[in-house]
Amino acid sequence: MTAQTVRPLVTTRPTPTGDPVLRVRDLAVGLDEPDAREPIVAGVSFEVRAGRSVGLVGESGSGKTLTALAVAGLLPSAVRVDGGRVEVAGRDLTGLDPRAARAHLSATVGVVFQNPTASLNPRMRIAAQLREALPAGTSRREARARVAELVRAVGIPDVHKTLGAFPHELSGGLNQRVVIAMALAREPAVLIADEPTTALDVSVQAQVLDLVDELRERLHLGVLLVSHDIGVIADRTDDVHVMSAGRIVESGPTGEVLRDPAHEYTRTLLAATPSRLEPVRVAPREDPTPVPQLRVEGLRRAFTVRGGTGRARHVALDGVDLTVARGQAIGLVGESGSGKTTLARIVVGLERPDSGVVSYQGTPLTGHDRAQRRRWRQEVQYIFQDPYSSLDPRLTVAQTLREPLEIARRDLSRRAVAARVDSLLDEVELPRSFRDRHPAELSGGQRQRVGIARALATEPSLIIADEPVSALDLSVQARILQLLGRLRRERNLTYLFISHDLAVVRYLCEDLVVLRGGQIVEQGRTAEVLARPTSPYTRALVEAIPGRSHHTDRDAP
Known part of the structure; x- marks a missing residue:
């Protein structure tokens, strides 16, 4: 209704x-x-x-x-x-x-x-x-x-x-x-x-x-x-x-x-409104290997859920195919239950598919030996949606950033780790004096910068960002988006960016994938898809963007 x-x-x-x-x-x-x-x-x-x-x-x-x-x-x-x-x-x-x-x-x-x-x-x-x-x-x-x-x-x-x-x-x-x-x-x-x-x-x-x-x-x-x-x-x-x-x-x-x-x-x-920000432009770099950085083929995943009428089978992904090149930024959009977060969790290794293959740099992730899997876990990192719950409240900023370094780079000395922590803080534009602060002493935007710094600690090449700015105010959101754009240019990062905000995706991602009911219903260059959507579902999403139409005053009472 x-x-x-x-x-x-x-x-x-x-x-x-x-x-x-x-x-x-x-x-x-x-x-x-x-x-x-x-x-x-x-x-x-x-x-x-x-x-x-x-x-x-x-x-x-x-x-x-x-x-x-x-x-x-x-x-x-x-x-x-x-x-x-x-x-x-x-x-x-x-x-x-x-x-x-x-x-x-x-x-x-x-x-x-x-x-x-x-x-x-x-x-x-x-x-x-x-x-x-x-x-x-x-x-x-x-x-x-x-x-x-x-x-x-x-x-x-x-x-x-x-x-x-x-x-x-x-x-x-x-x-x-x-x-x-x-x-x-x-x-x-x-x-x-x-x-x-x-x-x-x-x-x-x-x-x-x-x-x-x-x-x-x-x-x-x-x-x-x-x-x-x-x-x-x-x-x-x-x-x-x-x-x-x-x-x-x-x-x-x-x-x-x-x-x-x-x-x-x-x-x-x-x-600071995302629709008014000039979209990020990143000049493509030559990739010496023609192999896609990430390829998803025939991915399927279903869950058994309990409801008032008993158990039911929910299909989260239903035959998804996706190819991501090095340095590309792809936006994944769709409503809750469309499968975008499940897809991201499978790519990063937090979920296992029922069927289908995920390949990283040409090698299927299934069957990796320990060294290969360690390298993959270093090169694929996740930025979470909520900057309040994604950080351990008991750890200082320095401890939060040291943790992945000490796991991934056991060859680093204590002094080298401390220097790397300072370098990460510089990179996400946080004062080095924040090293000894706990999350409760930081604003939402500052916490999200710490989360981004943690994702960068292992020198990844692929970042999966799951609604990383949806919990932030407009001006803070704009600064975080600009930071993500700068980091992509400087590091040649690949982004898989999940969002329900099409204006945010338009700013950061050249390419767009629209998911509904676990299936891809439309994909292509972001500007083209938003200007001329072919799927009725995509058209509905575009038409629902707040502020899309010019505001006109209602008649005075």
């Missing part, structure tokens, strides 16, 4: 479109400590009208999420509202006792968070979680009907199956629809969506955002959309407020702000 077929809930609010449903004036948020001096958020003012969508955009630490949490009354215990006014659905919350404020917010504000898996209780079925979200006093009979109606309203066709499922039995997109249904359970006036699609593939992201738009129009919701993604903000909001260092630095109609930004910070964000 598409967003266009979503039916309205039984009850709609009488609030006419255009009336303010949320007013924020001079909001200040600070640490709940006696000696806290400067507020984290200061002087924030905006309003959201019924039937309209307002964006809060900025990087991590800008204060956008704290602002949204303050409006919803969900600030963590270490943080408090220090000043200002918040008015929701015509009622000023300033001065209300905490219980009355919570009751009003519960009835008038719905919240959709970034990670749908973390928002749902893994031990409870979907029906039970939706019942919990209903107003107190709802009878059992009413609850059954209302829960089914909510599931239908968010575009989930198989109501009975979904209500009986646990969260892990549903896809990320379905789980996010369930979270939206929970947010709508009390018929709120305001829907706050905090990075609601960051963890989703581009086509699923478009479906969820279409759903939010549909519900906003049908139910006259005022939507506050919090995001660091300029493309999403451009496509989905009427007005935008740009936040930096806890303050709003620029506001206005979305189209006007993004076409002609007045503030330097806004211009910096726009310049």
